[in-house]
Amino acid sequence: MVDQRKIRVILADDHQLFRDGVVSLLSDAGQVEVVAAVSSGNELLESLESVQVDVALVDVALGEMSGIEATRLIGEMFPDVRVLILSMHNSEEFVQKAIQAGARGYLPKDTDKEVLLKAISDIYLGHMYFDPHIAGMLVNSLIKTNENKKAAESKMDLLTSRELEVVQLVAEGYINKEIADKLHISVRTVDSHKNNIINKLKLKTSVDIVKFAIKNGLIKL
Numbered sequence: 001m002v003d004q005r006k007i008r009v010i011l012a013d014d015h016q017l018f019r020d021g022v023v024s025l026l027s028d029a030g031q032v033e034v035v036a037a038v039s040s041g042n043e044l045l046e047s048l049e050s051v052q053v054d055v056a057l058v059d060v061a062l063g064e065m066s067g068i069e070a071t072r073l074i075g076e077m078f079p080d081v082r083v084l085i086l087s088m089h090n091s092e093e094f095v096q097k098a099i100q101a102g103a104r105g106y107l108p109k110d111t112d113k114e115v116l117l118k119a120i121s122d123i124y125l126g127h128m129y130f131d132p133h134i135a136g137m138l139v140n141s142l143i144k145t146n147e148n149k150k151a152a153e154s155k156m157d158l159l160t161s162r163e164l165e166v167v168q169l170v171a172e173g174y175i176n177k178e179i180a181d182k183l184h185i186s187v188r189t190v191d192s193h194k195n196n197i198i199n200k201l202k203l204k205t206s207v208d209i210v211k212f213a214i215k216n217g218l219i220k221l
Contacts (some may be wrong), residue, residue, distance in 0.1 A: 006033040006125045008052055012044040012070065013037075013059040013086070022057065022086075025113050032120060041065030041073075048078050055120050058103075060087040060094055068094070068101045072207065075102035082123045086111070095130075105129035115209055156216060158200045164218070166193045168205055171213030 009032055014021050019037045026032050036047045041062045048056075055199050056074060060067040071083045084105040085098045104123045107116065119129040132140065159167065162183070169179045176190045183190070194206065201212060213219050215216055 006031055007031055007120055008035045008054045009057060009120060009207075010035055010044065010047060010051065010053045010055075011037040011057045012039070012062060012067065013057075014061060014063055015037050015059075018059075025116070029113075029117055032117065039063075041067065041070035044070055045073060045077065048074065048081060053078075053081050054124050056081050056083045057086045057120075058083055059088045060085060060098070068097050068103075070091065071098060071103050072101040074125065082126075084119055084123050084129070086116075090131075090134060095134055095138065106134050107131050108134075155201055155212075163193050163197050165200060166190065167197060167209055167213050168218050170201045171193075171210045 009026065011019055011022050011034060013022070018037070019039070023037050026034050035051050035053060038047055039062075042065055044058065044062075047053075053114065058067040058070055062070060067085060067087065071085070074081050074083055083103045084107065085095075085103045086107050086109060087094070089111045090106075090108050098106055105119050105128055107119055107129075111119075111131065115131075122129040141146050156164070165183060166179060169182060174182065176187050176194075177188045180187045194209070197209060197219050198204070201208075203209060203212065
């Protein structure tokens with residue numbers, strides 16, 4: 001339950017009609033007070049210097065400064081302000097970048113009033129809030145990432161410690177003779193290891209070994 005003080009909200013969107021619509025929508029909401037409505041990221045940051053705000057409703061597209069960049073700067077400059085992204089850009093890429101920047105929630109612009117108020121309230125109380133479709137997309141992405149990680153770990157288990165050393169050295173750009181010298185083995189043995197690696201991992205060329213090493217964090221770029 002939200003305390004008696006109204007939740008102070010600022011809205012940042014580069015479309016006047018949308019800003020007016022949201023302000024009108026929230027004007028009769030007893031628990032929320034829209035303290036400012038701005039059209040750019042720079043105006044948003046400037047307003048936060050002088051206006052006390054609890055929750056910022058921010059669009060992704062804000063002209064010169066994106067809403068995601070503005071979110072990151074808010075986290076650095078105004079850590080007590082919680083950001084809720086309200087945008088028509090709802091791809092996984094945008095959502096992930098917004099979360100990484102510090103957004104506490106993400107809603108599409110066609111969200112109805114009750115959901116928007118619930119999101120504002122939850123975020124004000126320190127929780128996170130995502131549109132169900134977006135939340136499902138994030139969960140599916142997490143599941144896929146975990147499955148890929150398990151598959152990669154399973155492939156790594158197929159290789160011996162010496163083969164992993166060879167993979168790393170190949171990925172670092174060493175030729176067979178240099179690998180042989182570093183590991184104190186013959187060039188023929190290096191060839192044998194590389195063939196075993198390619199066969200075990202179902203690869204085709206040494207370039208695929210490099211890709212495998214990068215994908216699985218065996219070398220740093």
